[in-house]
Amino acid sequence: MNSAENFLQNKQLAQQASNGPVLSGQQQPGQQPEPVQPQPLQQLLTRPDIWQLASGQRRPRTGISTGYRGLDALLTGHGWPRAATTELLIDKAGIGEMSLILPTLAELTRQGRMVILANPPHIPYAPALVQAGVQLEKLLILHPRGQRDQLWAAEQSLQSGACGALIQWQGKETPADKDLRRLQVAARDGDCLHFHFRPGSCAQTPSPAALRLQLKSDGEQLALHLLKQSSGKSGQRVHLARHPDLVRRDQPLH
Amino acid sequence: MLWLCIQLPKLPLEALTRAHRAGDSAAVAVTQHSLVVEANQSASTQHVEPGLSIATACAYCAELQLLERDPEREEQLLQQLALWAYSFTPVVSPRSAEREQNQLDSNFACLYLEISGSLKAYRGLAPLLQQLGKELRKMRISHFMGLGHSPSAAHLLSQLPEHRQWLLETRSAPTPQQWRQWISFAPSKLLDCSHKAIAKLYACGIKRVSQLLAIPLSEVGGRFGRGFIDYLARLNGSRPDPVPSFEPPAEFHSELFFPSPLDNSEQLLFPAGRLVRELCRQLQRRQLYSQQLCWVLDYGSRGSQQIQVEVSRPLLDPQRLIALTKLQFERVELKEPVQALTLKCQQLRPIESHNLREDFFDEGSKLNESYQLIDKLKARLGHQALSGVTLKESYLPEQAWQNADSLTLQNKARKHHLTPVNAPRPNWLLPRPDRIQQRDHKLFYDGELHLLQGPERIDGYWWQHHRHARDYYIARGAHGSLYWVFQDLTSEHWYLHGVYS
Known part of the structure; x- marks a missing residue:
């Protein structure tokens, strides 16, 4: 939500707060009571950018399930934030970063939504994706050339409303804060999940993303550090075990 | 059956001077074999008439501009008009001008339209004829029309002034009896046969078709041959009168020529929009679609450049096609000023019903959105930047x-x-x-x-x-x-x- 919208909403709320009691005072006895206006406080509480600590447990599931119960419990919407950017900060590939989002992607493709991979670092390997339950015909891979085309393609895909999730890998250049904000707005407009893989060094710079997770490897587990979460607590850590088939140790032959 | 014959008397002139502006008043004449074939308005006010020799015409009008007749262009224009007529009725037959050696045209180019099926769509005969006339006038094509129960009859009657007058006022198609009256009333010089045959008819004293019809057919056959009897039978409606049917070409090709070359790709968008709308109108009429738009930027003598726009689904909305074209044009750097812009669609395919069904039901809108997104991405990023993955059987x-x-x-x-x-x-x-x-x-x-x-x-x-x-x-x-x-x-x-x- 940009500052202009915020400002307008605040103004409306202020007006309602000042008008409310006056209206009820003018009401004549015997007249039909006016339809009950939502209380200003409740209106305030429904705003997504106001964080309520107390109601954290009662909050309904608004997010899209990650497929990992431990992670769902930490997130405010009990899942990936819907129609928003999720930043995944990672330095080293191969620690289970795709396995983290694959259950969600598989579910989206099964629902018939399109999933777009923009600038993947390597070839997405079809047999592994099918094993994870992804419907390959709903998967589109983009290789735009140059930073401008990349951002354009990402924004168009997010905005279109046709796309269930966009997974984007940051190229060599770091996108400007303005561009990240545009992507976040585009994701909101198009009701699209946006996963943005960025290097761990970006953790220091602020970002408009709704959720920022730092991914590290801890032995045979994937260690997640929740850096930022809009309207929720941050700073928690969670360890997710990798698939037992992968980390099972055979008797070495050599 | 109700046939309309549209005669195009000034086609040789109009094929050459259509590009001229409306207010142009220079005297122009079209010549062939050193004879004037056709002259425009300002030339004919100075007594330049078809049939004059060039020397005589120039003597009448000193600043007369002479143009050599171009049959190829005439044919092209006739095909274009046939395509235009195709939007009124599916049965159209163009007939090009015929001429005999060193003579003026015995017959003008004309179009035959079978309009009995279109009357309901245009709410009657009079509105349909008005619409046809209006559009022809807009294209600045001079014409006159005739109505008949067969193409031959329509052709004959279109030359009859009384019939044309009636056509202007009529509300409904005439009865068969009226046809016969019109035909027998017509002078025999209007018959569609050789000059020699007409001269022979007049020598016999047959001035009206009614007189001809009164003679037993075997007698007429003996004098004028089998072909003439055949023609009379077709005129009467006692024998079928087939004309070659016009098939619109399975491709689209249209060109816009810029008198002053354009040097900015943004300026191209306006003429491009005009071509796209023309394409969409034609596609919609014929229920076709094209998977590819091919734009050709013509740099004149310095070669040309092709730009392809791919469309993944049947798309008849000009706005979307223009948007896709715009994405491509934005990337193009013009090497030279563009002199002409051409839109070509090589393969037009019929829209299949199962494609449409998908649109109305099951998640149609989402699917459409995905295709639009794919088209957009493809237009800007290029074909090779998009891919999918599938499994393949291999060890x-x-x-x-x-x-x-x-x-x-x-x-x-x-x-x-x-x-x-x-x-x-x-x-x-x-x-x-x-x-x-x-x-x-x-x-x-x-x-x-x-x-x-x-x-x-x-x-x-x-x-x-x-x-x-x-x-x-x-x-x-x-x-x-x-x-x-x-x-x-x-x-x-x-x-x-x-x-x-």
Whole structure:
């Protein structure tokens, strides 16, 4: 939500707060009571950018399930934030970063939504994706050339409303804060999940993303550090075990 | 059957001077074999008439501009008019001008339209004729019309002034009896036969068709031949009167010429929009679609440039096509000023009903949105920047997948029947296996590698000259990453092939 919208909403709320009691005072006895206006406080509480600590447990599931119960419990919407950017900060590939989002992607493709991979670092390997339950015909891979085309393609895909999730890998250049904000707005407009893989060094710079997770490897587990979460607590850590088939140790032959 | 004959008397002139502006008043005449064939308004006020020799015409009007007749262009214009007429009725037949040696045209070019099926759509005969006349006047094509129960009759009656007068006032088509009256009333010089035959008719004293019809047919046949009897039968409606039917071409081709060349690709958008709208109108009429728009920017003598716009679904909305074109034009840098812009569509395909059904029901709008997005991405990023993946049957891991055409993405009928191997496979595959350093029986790839699992032996293509024999392992790197590595059994080198991300 940009500052202009915020400002307008605040103004409306202020007006309602000042008008409310006056209206009820003018009401004549015997007249039909006016339809009950939502209380200003409740209106305030429904705003997504106001964080309520107390109601954290009662909050309904608004997010899209990650497929990992431990992670769902930490997130405010009990899942990936819907129609928003999720930043995944990672330095080293191969620690289970795709396995983290694959259950969600598989579910989206099964629902018939399109999933777009923009600038993947390597070839997405079809047999592994099918094993994870992804419907390959709903998967589109983009290789735009140059930073401008990349951002354009990402924004168009997010905005279109046709796309269930966009997974984007940051190229060599770091996108400007303005561009990240545009992507976040585009994701909101198009009701699209946006996963943005960025290097761990970006953790220091602020970002408009709704959720920022730092991914590290801890032995045979994937260690997640929740850096930022809009309207929720941050700073928690969670360890997710990798698939037992992968980390099972055979008797070495050599 | 109700046939309309539209005669185009000034086609030779109009084919050459259509590009002139409306207010142009220079005297122009079209010549052929040193005879004036046609003259425009301002020339005929100075007594320049068809049939004069060039010398006489120039004597009448000193500043007369002479143009050589161009039959090819005339034919082109006639085809264009036939295509225009095709929007009123599916049965159209163009007939080009006929001439005899060193004579003026005995017959003008004309169009036959069978309009009995279109009367209801245009709410009667009079509105249809008005609409036809209005559009012809807009195109600045001079014409006169005749109505008949057969093409021959319509042709004959179109030359009869009384019939034309009646046509202006009529509300409904006449009865068969009225046809006969009109035809017998017509003077016999209007019959569609050779000058010689007409001269012979007049020599016999036959001035009206009624007189001719009163003579027994066998007598007429004896004097004028079988062909003439045949013609009379067609005129009467006692014999079918077939005309060649016009088939619109299965491609679209239209060109706009700029008198002053354009040097900015943004300026091209306006004429491009005009061409696209023309295309869409034609496609909609004929229920066709095109998968590709091919734009040709003509730099005159300095060559030309082609731009392709691909469309994945039947799309008849000009706004969307213009938007896709705009994305392409934005990337184009004009080398030279553009003199002409051409839009070509080589293959027009019929819109199939099952395509439409998909639009109305099951998740149609989402699917449409996806196709629009794909078209947009393709237009800006290029065809090669988009791909999909599918499974492929192969022993070799690097051949167990392939690039899929992104167009088939949403095709529901196609399901992969292949099932992948039931062994842990990496999410990322390296395009080429990466060599792993090997020292003292240890493997190093960004730190030391520990083998966790394996081996899984994949041995394929031993029956061909290049054998692939590999032992695959899952290995863990120093930073906790899981890799898919293999040892080539022939060379004993180690390679990294995939990443378990």
